[in-house]
Amino acid sequence: xxxxxxxxxxxxxxxxxxxxxxxxxxxxxxxxxxxxxxxxxxxxxxxxxxxxxxxxxxxxxxxxxxxxxxxxxxxxxxxxxxxxxxxxxxxxxxxxxxxxxxxxxxxxxxxxxxxxxxxxxxxxxxxxxxxxxxxxxxxxxxxx
Amino acid sequence: xxxxxxxxxxxxxxxxxxxxxxxxxxxxxxxxxxxxxxxxxxxxxxxxxxxxxxxxxxxxxxxxxxxxxxxxxxxxxxxxxxxxxxxxxxxxxxxxxxxxxxxxxxxxxxxxxxxxxxxxxxxxxxxxxxxxxxxxxxxxxxxx
DNA sequence: ATTCATGCAAACGGTTTGCACGCAT
DNA sequence: ATGCGTGCAAACCGTTTGCATGAAT
Numbered sequence: 001x002x003x004x005x006x007x008x009x010x011x012x013x014x015x016x017x018x019x020x021x022x023x024x025x026x027x028x029x030x031x032x033x034x035x036x037x038x039x040x041x042x043x044x045x046x047x048x049x050x051x052x053x054x055x056x057x058x059x060x061x062x063x064x065x066x067x068x069x070x071x072x073x074x075x076x077x078x079x080x081x082x083x084x085x086x087x088x089x090x091x092x093x094x095x096x097x098x099x100x101x102x103x104x105x106x107x108x109x110x111x112x113x114x115x116x117x118x119x120x121x122x123x124x125x126x127x128x129x130x131x132x133x134x135x136x137x138x139x140x141x142x143x144x
Numbered sequence: 145x146x147x148x149x150x151x152x153x154x155x156x157x158x159x160x161x162x163x164x165x166x167x168x169x170x171x172x173x174x175x176x177x178x179x180x181x182x183x184x185x186x187x188x189x190x191x192x193x194x195x196x197x198x199x200x201x202x203x204x205x206x207x208x209x210x211x212x213x214x215x216x217x218x219x220x221x222x223x224x225x226x227x228x229x230x231x232x233x234x235x236x237x238x239x240x241x242x243x244x245x246x247x248x249x250x251x252x253x254x255x256x257x258x259x260x261x262x263x264x265x266x267x268x269x270x271x272x273x274x275x276x277x278x279x280x281x282x283x284x285x286x287x288x
Numbered sequence: 289a290t291t292c293a294t295g296c297a298a299a300c301g302g303t304t305t306g307c308a309c310g311c312a313t
Numbered sequence: 314a315t316g317c318g319t320g321c322a323a324a325c326c327g328t329t330t331g332c333a334t335g336a337a338t
Contacts, residue, residue, distance in 0.1 A: 289338100290337105290338090291336105291337090291338085292335105292336085292337080292338100293334105293335080293336070293337085294333105294334080294335070294336085295332105295333090295334080295335095296331105296332090296333095296334100297330105297331095297332095298329105298330085298331090298332105299328105299329080299330075299331095300327105300328080300329070300330090301326105301327095301328085301329095302325100302326090302327090302328100303324105303325080303326080303327100304323105304324080304325070304326095305322100305323085305324070305325090306321105306322095306323090306324095307320105307321095307322095308319105308320095308321095309318105309319080309320080309321105310317105310318085310319070310320095311316105311317085311318070311319085312315105312316095312317080312318085313314100313315090313316090313317100
């Protein structure tokens with residue numbers, strides 16, 4: 001809401017028309033520290049009083065993703081898709097097996113490796129995804 | 145089929161009864177160089193003349209995975225689950241954006257990193273997943 | 289004999305689509 | 314004015330579940 005200007009700019013940058021829903025969805029993603037599912041986005045829009053529709057949310061996320069403004073992920077062994085703002089900062093995630101929360105970590109240990117492996121296998125590498133699994137502080141404590 | 149003994153042993157090792165379907169599903173996974181979806185496994189069993197049922201395939205894969213005999217994965221931005229034999233060798237995958245094929249690569253560049261990051265974030269790390277995206281030789285050629 | 293795996297059919301959750309209407313440029 | 318975004322309802326696909334039957338130890 002407050003940063004409406006920002007979302008206008010982001011949309012323009014992606015060559016997309018400004019619409020209320022797109023801005024709202026971007027703001028939901030922007031306010032979240034973790035990737036969010038379509039359903040949850042829909043819920044937050046509802047409770048925020050924005051009359052909207054699940055399929056609109058899906059369609060919007062699709063177009064945002066196709067312009068590279070958001071990133072579509074999913075954590076292993078879960079079938080539903082998650083979305084996050086594409087901040088352009090290269091990040092990886094720590095994923096708690098217990099509570100399913102995701103924590104972002106900056107930095108990347110495998111840039112050179114990526115290059116090597118591409119050469120070795122004849123691959124034109126465009127990116128990668130690294131997820132680290134384990135138990136977060138809280139779940140670690142509960143577990144013993 | 146030919147290595148039926150092996151699958152018997154694998155099942156025993158997981159503390160599971162031997163059944164025809166389990167052995168067949170293990171053999172399908174064993175013959176595949178890439179992770180396979182439940183639907184495709186079902187199809188292969190059908191064409192192999194084994195009367196079976198999709199839900200049996202799902203249930204079997206679940207129990208195999210729960211015993212650590214197979215691994216359940218999924219590639220980013222696709223929602224359907226894939227399964228592969230757990231060979232115990234630590235592997236990662238090269239995934240072609242063009243044809244969606246996955247190629248296994250041995251070795252792991254981030255074992256030490258994993259440890260560091262766990263300490264830094266108070267995480268009890270149990271594993272990780274690394275996927276490298278790009279275009280394989282063939283798709284690279286087609287693309288230009 | 290008992291426990292556990294299987295087939296079938298039906299339910300389910302997340303996601304996609306066709307169509308008519310409404311909004312942004 | 315035109316094209317694109319939206320709402321609604323229905324379809325869709327992968328996956329899960331309840332129940333009765335069949336097989337493995």
